[in-house]
Amino acid sequence: MTTLPAFCTPVPLDKAYRLLNHGPTVLVSSSHAGEHNVMAAAWSMPLDFSPPKVTVVIDKATHTRALMEGSGWFALNVPARGLAQATLGVGSDSAASAPDKLQRHGIQLFQPEGCDVPLVQDCVGWLLCKLVPEPHNQQTYDLFIGEVTQAWADARVFVNGHWEFDKAPDDLRTLHYVAGGQFFVIGDSLKLKA
Template identity: 45%
Template structure:
């Protein structure tokens, strides 16, 4: 039996921005009236600390985009090396073409906290955002801004407000998309002499 969900712990809002501060690939998902969408995106970025806000660039051609626009919510999760193949499949197939793409990806799906937004098991962190409507940015730049309303992280890699990848199994490393089918996973930790 899969017990990975027992490791999910709430993340304090003042620490939630750190979940996106590693530059990893984000898994964007949304739901509207029973219709779900899920797609990886690499142009995902923390925008503000408190309240924690983030941005995501989501092209007009993506199935997930109108779900975000209609529902007013979206999620960002951080896929790990353990689910790299599922992540790549979700990014290479459109739900416009393959209606059951999420099922065909092999991803194990769950929801959190009364939201119907789908999440893929095996991610290092999960965040739910309320869309901050900025029509000009969305239409001109495909740029979506959201305020985080819930954040969770797997305590095996994020504990007490800090990433601890160096202490975890490498399969829990976040993945960083480059191009084609080429990814990196997060590597070793290094501390400088100067501390801030």
């Protein structure tokens, strides 16, 4: 589908790093040669402001890695509390042992115009990334670098380049995974002056 979900609005590229700056767990989506997949990743971060870049750690055993390396593209989707169970599910099951894992965990996809990577519905942020090939990092550290070429956010909770979790439904708070099925959701805002 090419229609954007309700509330999904473009984010200017110079503000895209803010979707990841507070350290949320992400869903990595990818597509190649008619296949697609979604996995969870707690290890991702912004790498640069302009052009915006990100890093993410992707294990060699994952189907996602083959799709990313095949197509040269991936997307980081920022899930929120409403997707906690699905995030744990696609992070626990592998495409190899559970080929129906997306259906099983209720993951629904959409694809904006001009975006070849499927994105995950009901997330609150999305970053489409072009892989920056760095074979040494990929082989030695499972570390992938991407340049963000488009970004979107849920306009109910990301407004004028700022997260407004305090004003939105609790189900839109981002997820921060620890281990063993335990997440924290993001909490109160603190606005300070230097």
